[in-house]
Amino acid sequence: MTDTSLSDAPSSPPARSTLASTVYWQLRDDLLHGALEPNSKVRVEWAVAHYGAGASPVREAMNRLASEGLLERHDQRGFFVMPVSADELMELTRTRCWLEEKALRESIANRTRRWEEEIVVALHWLSRTQRYLAAGQANPEWERLHRVFHGALIAACRSRWLIGFCEQLADQARRYRHIARAGGRSDRDELAEHRDIATKALEGDADGAVDALLRHYRLTSELSLQALRSREMPDARPRRNRGPA
Amino acid sequence: MTDTSLSDAPSSPPARSTLASTVYWQLRDDLLHGALEPNSKVRVEWAVAHYGAGASPVREAMNRLASEGLLERHDQRGFFVMPVSADELMELTRTRCWLEEKALRESIANRTRRWEEEIVVALHWLSRTQRYLAAGQANPEWERLHRVFHGALIAACRSRWLIGFCEQLADQARRYRHIARAGGRSDRDELAEHRDIATKALEGDADGAVDALLRHYRLTSELSLQALRSREMPDARPRRNRGPA
DNA sequence: CAAGCGAATACAATCGATATTTCGTCCCGA
DNA sequence: TCGGGACGAAATATCGATTGTATTCGCTTG
Numbered sequence: 001m002t003d004t005s006l007s008d009a010p011s012s013p014p015a016r017s018t019l020a021s022t023v024y025w026q027l028r029d030d031l032l033h034g035a036l037e038p039n040s041k042v043r044v045e046w047a048v049a050h051y052g053a054g055a056s057p058v059r060e061a062m063n064r065l066a067s068e069g070l071l072e073r074h075d076q077r078g079f080f081v082m083p084v085s086a087d088e089l090m091e092l093t094r095t096r097c098w099l100e101e102k103a104l105r106e107s108i109a110n111r112t113r114r115w116e117e118e119i120v121v122a123l124h125w126l127s128r129t130q131r132y133l134a135a136g137q138a139n140p141e142w143e144r145l146h147r148v149f150h151g152a153l154i155a156a157c158r159s160r161w162l163i164g165f166c167e168q169l170a171d172q173a174r175r176y177r178h179i180a181r182a183g184g185r186s187d188r189d190e191l192a193e194h195r196d197i198a199t200k201a202l203e204g205d206a207d208g209a210v211d212a213l214l215r216h217y218r219l220t221s222e223l224s225l226q227a228l229r230s231r232e233m234p235d236a237r238p239r240r241n242r243g244p245a
Numbered sequence: 246m247t248d249t250s251l252s253d254a255p256s257s258p259p260a261r262s263t264l265a266s267t268v269y270w271q272l273r274d275d276l277l278h279g280a281l282e283p284n285s286k287v288r289v290e291w292a293v294a295h296y297g298a299g300a301s302p303v304r305e306a307m308n309r310l311a312s313e314g315l316l317e318r319h320d321q322r323g324f325f326v327m328p329v330s331a332d333e334l335m336e337l338t339r340t341r342c343w344l345e346e347k348a349l350r351e352s353i354a355n356r357t358r359r360w361e362e363e364i365v366v367a368l369h370w371l372s373r374t375q376r377y378l379a380a381g382q383a384n385p386e387w388e389r390l391h392r393v394f395h396g397a398l399i400a401a402c403r404s405r406w407l408i409g410f411c412e413q414l415a416d417q418a419r420r421y422r423h424i425a426r427a428g429g430r431s432d433r434d435e436l437a438e439h440r441d442i443a444t445k446a447l448e449g450d451a452d453g454a455v456d457a458l459l460r461h462y463r464l465t466s467e468l469s470l471q472a473l474r475s476r477e478m479p480d481a482r483p484r485r486n487r488g489p490a
Numbered sequence: 491c492a493a494g495c496g497a498a499t500a501c502a503a504t505c506g507a508t509a510t511t512t513c514g515t516c517c518c519g520a
Numbered sequence: 521t522c523g524g525g526a527c528g529a530a531a532t533a534t535c536g537a538t539t540g541t542a543t544t545c546g547c548t549t550g
Contacts, residue, residue, distance in 0.1 A: 018320045018504070018540095020308075044531065054506040056301055059532085063265075063305050067312030075263045076512055078531060095406040098351075102343050161340040165410050263532065289503065299534050304504085321540060323503065 020057035024064055027051065031070045031081065032171060034179035039083040042071065068168060070175070086228055089176050093221040096169040097214050103154035103162050104213055108206045115156040116202055122149040123198045127191055138178070149194060153201060153213070177220065180227035188219070268296045269306035276315045276326065277416060279424035284328040287316065313413060315420070331473055334421050338466040341414040342459050348399035348407050349458055353451045360401040361447055367394040368443045372436055383423070394439060398446060398458070422465065425472035433464070 017025075027047065030036055047058040066073035072080040107115065126145045133139050147170065154166060193216045200209035262270075272292065275281055292303045311318040317325040352360065371390045378384050392415065399411060438461045445454035 020504080021320055048506095054504095055532090056304070056505055059301070060305060060308050060504095063308045064312050067309050075266055076531065077514095091404055092406065095404040098347050098404075098407065099344075102347070106343075159336055159340040159343075161337065161414065162343065169406065265532080290501095299532095300503090301533060305532095321503065322542095 018057070019053050020060040023047070023051045023053050023057050024061035027061055028065060028070065031065065032175050032178065034175065034181075036081045038081050038179060040081050042079045042081060044078065069172065084176060084179055084228065086225055089221060089225055089228065092169060092172050092176070093217065096166070096173060097217055099162060099166050099169065100154065100213060100217065101210050103157040103159070103166055104201065104210055105206050106157035106159070106162075107154045108156075108201055108204060108209060110156045110158055111204070112156060115152070118152040118155060119149070119198050119202060122152040123194060126194060131190065143174070149198075153197065173217075173220070173224075176224045176228065180224040180231060188223075193219075263302070264298050265302035265305040268292070268298050268302050269309055271296055272306055273310060273315065276310065277420050277423065279420065279426075281326045283326050283424060285326050287324045287326060289323065314417065329421060329424055329473065331470055331477070334466060334470055334473065337414060337417050337421070338462060341411070341418060342462055344407060344411050344414065345399065345458060345462065346455050348402040348404070348411055349446065349455055350451050351402035351404070351407075352399045353401075353446055353449060353454060355401045355403055356449070357401060360397070363397040363400060364394070364443050364447060367397040368439060371439060376435065388419070394443075398442065418462075418465065418469075421469045421473065425469040425476060433468075438464075 027042075036042065042062065044055055044058055044062070047053075047062070048055055051058065062071055062079045063073070065071040066079060070082055072082055074080070122145065126142070126149050129142045129145055130139050131142050147167075150170060151163070151167070154163060157163065193212065197209055197212045197216060200212055272287075281287065287307065289300055289303055289307070292298075292307070293300055296303065307316055307324045308318070310316045311324060315327055317327055319325070367390065371387070371394050374387045374390055375384050376387050392412075395415060396408070396412070399408060402408065438457065442454055442457045442461060445457055
């Protein structure tokens with residue numbers, strides 16, 4: 001089953017990759033994990049040195065990321081890491097809930113045997129994977145499976161556009177999670193939440209599944225929001241143009 | 246009020262433009278107007294000659310367009326005009342109706358004086374502009390105002406993400422309209438449709454406005470669909486790799 | 491003799507180094 | 521103190537070199 005997504009946002013790098021794509025995936029990963037300070041400038045020269053590629057591939061990668069909303073592009077002035085703010089996060093979450101609700105309802109309405117299987121399998125692997133690594137760092141494999149699980153839920157919605165949009169918003173949400181360093185091992189039982197969503201979806205209980213899903217997203221958002229606000233407290237001054245570490 | 250859109254899809258080129266951006270807007274325009282055969286390969290060399298720029302700017306522009314779903318990018322093999330099909334159009338329309346409905350409902354729920362004014366003004370100019378030029382060609386100014394009008398309707402939805410997604414889908418729909426050469430001066434009274442939508446929206450009649458809006462979109466889609474199918478009839482053979490004119 | 495496989499060739503995308511343009515800043519003069 | 525011009529840093533563009541892919545031609549084999 002080839003994954004030729006309609007809009008350009010597949011979840012994993014292709015096998016045969018061009019150099020520009022390699023840089024794209026690396027930089028994307030760094031952006032999603034909050035490795036670069038929001039609002040800071042990303043100089044081409046820096047990226048060239050950091051990722052070991054020429055200016056052309058780097059520039060291409062940055063253009064793609066700008067189209068996805070991970071970078072800001074100012075003509076003749078270069079690229080900047082997309083800024084974050086509490087307001088933006090609330091707007092993001094709101095939008096995400098709207099779209100995911102629609103996608104999930106459609107998915108349930110058009111459920112197939114195949115769709116059910118994918119959810120069951122995704123939940124299975126998610127349940128058998130550690131949320132955090134020993135060091136308290138997020139487990140990349142869990143992140144991937146988490147993404148797969150949520151993708152499986154809405155896979156039957158019959159709109160690749162909607163799926164693409166949801167993925168894009170999910171990426172943004174992930175970015176906020178990592179930037180805010182939220183989820184520092186709270187008492188939250190994420191697996192139970194996922195199980196709840198899956199169970200209700202598989203039962204065909206659209207209202208229940210949607211309710212569970214949105215509570216799941218809103219809770220995550222709330223935690224990020226709190227962490228974000230406490231991080232923004234220290235200095236109220238907006239700081240711009242701080243180069244990446 | 247600056248229009249720094251969140252996702253990268255402003256409706257008009259910026260004043261101070263880089264060469265890559267110039268190519269981007271020109272090529273985008275050509276793609277939206279169906280000037281290039283769907284599924285045909287767009288060679289970098291061709292674009293270089295056609296738009297009078299170097300390979301790097303062209304390549305950048307193409308990467309951006311690929312992210313927006315107007316081009317397909319195959320690593321190491323170049324770019325292709327995104328293919329069209331009846332199925333794709335139906336999927337597109339479906340998604341568009343979902344998102345526009347949500348956006349319009351939210352917009353009406355959060356309506357402001359400013360929002361009302363913008364709609365009234367947009368409708369005014371739209372009503373005073375010719376749909377077609379003398380030659381039966383679509384009037385670019387009307388296209389622009391049409392876009393502005395539909396943008397104004399959902400402008401108060403409090404989600405730049407949703408607005409951006411709607412714009413992206415609107416662009417795709419426009420592309421289908423032009424490719425199918427639909428709307429060949431049918432007996433349709435588009436102005437009345439727009440008036441109807443605006444009136445109901447301004448009255449706060451969400452259900453009525455949504456109904457009118459979706460009928461509007463579905464009708465457009467249906468016309469494109471018919472024209473598309475009649476165009477696909479002549480030769481059932483899928484033809485690939487036909488260079489652009 | 492036809493079909494299939496393989497290597498060589500041609501074409502096009504990709505890349506890196508260099509040149510050019512632009513923007514921001516600092517300094518000087520009014 | 522404010523306006524204008526020059527300097528420097530950085531983005532942008534061009535060009536030539538490289539790499540990768542598709543095609544074609546020729547050979548082998550059934």
